[in-house]
Amino acid sequence: MxxxxxxxxxxxxxxRPDPLWETTLSLHRLQRGDGDLRVRKWRGAVRSRLPKAAGPLLTLVPPSGYFPDFLTPSGEDLDEQLDLLCGTERRALRRDLSMLARSRRPTPWARDLGDANPAALGALTRAVRSYHRAAIEPAWxxxxxxxxxxxxxxxxxxxxxxxxxxxxxxxxxxxxxxxxxxxxxxxxxxxxxxxxxxxxxxxxxxxxxxxxxxxxxxxxxxxxxIEEHVPETVHPDHGPALSALLGHTRAAVLETIEGGGRTSDVARRAGISMSSASQHATVLREAGLVLSTREGNTVRHHLTQLGSALLRKKS
Known part of the structure; x- marks a missing residue:
């Protein structure tokens, strides 16, 4: 570049994450069997519930290598992206499917798709939505x-x-x-x-x-x-001094906020309730250790410089 x-x-x-990039790249992980521990667990669950309606999508995304550009129109909302996908110009469909045909023999359905056949485009959008509902939404x-x-x-x-x-x-x-x-x-x-x-x-x-x-x-x-996936529950490694200062749970909450996240994320990572996470975050914010900002109906937390310095000195 x-x-x-x-x-x-x-x-x-x-x-925000891109729904259709996550959808198409997850098909690589599903078919190839690679990925970290969390993705391997996801794959085991998805294979048992993969819908038949997702079949057309699988013909367009091989285990590795090229998949058509038109599968990932820009956007952060799945419905808007699917509208764009359904409206893909015939020229772009033919261009991308011709490139895919270099490594994968086109099916009759794919040839119809290349002609911008409305029924084929409808089958594709249904396949994407069906697969997304079964494979992506549970992990979202x-x-x-x-x-x-x-x-x-x-x-x-x-x-x-x-x-x-x-x-x-x-x-x-x-x-x-x-x-x-x-x-x-x-x-x-x-x-x-x-x-x-x-x-x-x-x-x-x-x-x-x-x-x-x-x-x-x-x-x-x-x-x-994303190089580091967040663990489901944080196992705090804070030292006795930090625990004595803040208490075991509040020290754990401070650590979970280190990478940023919503109140629900903090609660899940620390293994506590939403109300408890909110209360601890409030105390930490009033102490100048955490900055909280509202985004719609959610609150996102980040460490202040003082909070980060305290974690660095925790041992």
């Missing part, structure tokens, strides 16, 4: 929690080290050599951003290295793995 000075000023991180809270932690970590890097620090820290499979970002990729591919900037999309189901579109017609994207 070739950057100009303008591109560096237009790098941004997605505000976990996806959100991991995404929030990653985004908070990237925000900290951006504040401390700037955009180039952010690009250097994406993944061991990516190397920033200004003005170029090298990404381990299965095929040679060069992308000149040409002043359009870059949208970084942290992904729960992305594995090992980054993924982009073949045809980046608008703002180019780089989907990259």
């Amino acid at each position: 070739h950057f100009s000075g303008d591109d560096l000023g237009r790098v941004r991180v997605a505000t 809270n976990d996806v959100l929690a991991c995404f929030d932690r990653q985004r908070a970590r990237q925000a900290g890097i951006l504040l401390a080290d700037g955009v180039e620090g952010l690009l250097r820290g994406l993944s061991p499979a990516m190397r920033w050599k200004a003005p170029v970002l090298e990404v381990d990729y299965p095929v040679p591919h060069e992308l000149h951003l040409d002043g359009r900037g870059l949208l970084l999309i942290p992904s729960y189901f992305c594995w090992r290295t980054g993924v982009t579109l073949v045809e980046n017609d608008h703002v180019p994207v780089l989907v990259h793995p």
Whole structure:
């Protein structure tokens, strides 16, 4: 990926997980059997409930390698993305399916799809929705929690080290050599951003290295793995001094907030109730250790500088 000075000023991180990128990349994990422990547990559960209606989608997403660009229109809302998918132009359908045909023989249904046949497009959107309901929705809270932690970590890097620090820290499979970002990729591919900037999309189901579109017609994207998935329950490693100061549970809550997250995330990670998590977060906020901001009906928590310094001195 070739950057100009303008591109560096237009790098941004997605505000929420992308439903269709998570959907398509999860199909790689489902078919290949790779991923971390959490994804392996997810795969075992999904295989027993995979709906037959998802069949057309599986014909478009092989276990590895290329899948059509049109499967991942930009957006953060599944309904809006499916509307865009259903309205894909015939030219784009044919272009992407022709590329897929280099590695996978097209089915009669795929040929109908390439002609923008309304029935074929309808079957595709039903397949995506059916698979998403069975495979992605049950894991979505976990996806959100991991995404929030990653985004908070990237925000900290951006504040401390700037955009180039952010690009250097994406993944061991990516190397920033200004003005170029090298990404381990299965095929040679060069992308000149040409002043359009870059949208970084942290992904729960992305594995090992980054993924982009073949045809980046608008703002180019780089989907990259969330490097650290949050454990279901935090097992605190705070020292006796921190525990004596705050109490065992409140010290655990402070640790769970380190990566950022909603009150529900804090409660789940610390293994306590929502009301208890809210009460502890309030006390920590009044003590100047935590910053809380409201987003709609939810409250998101982050550590202040004082909170971070206290955790660093916990032993």
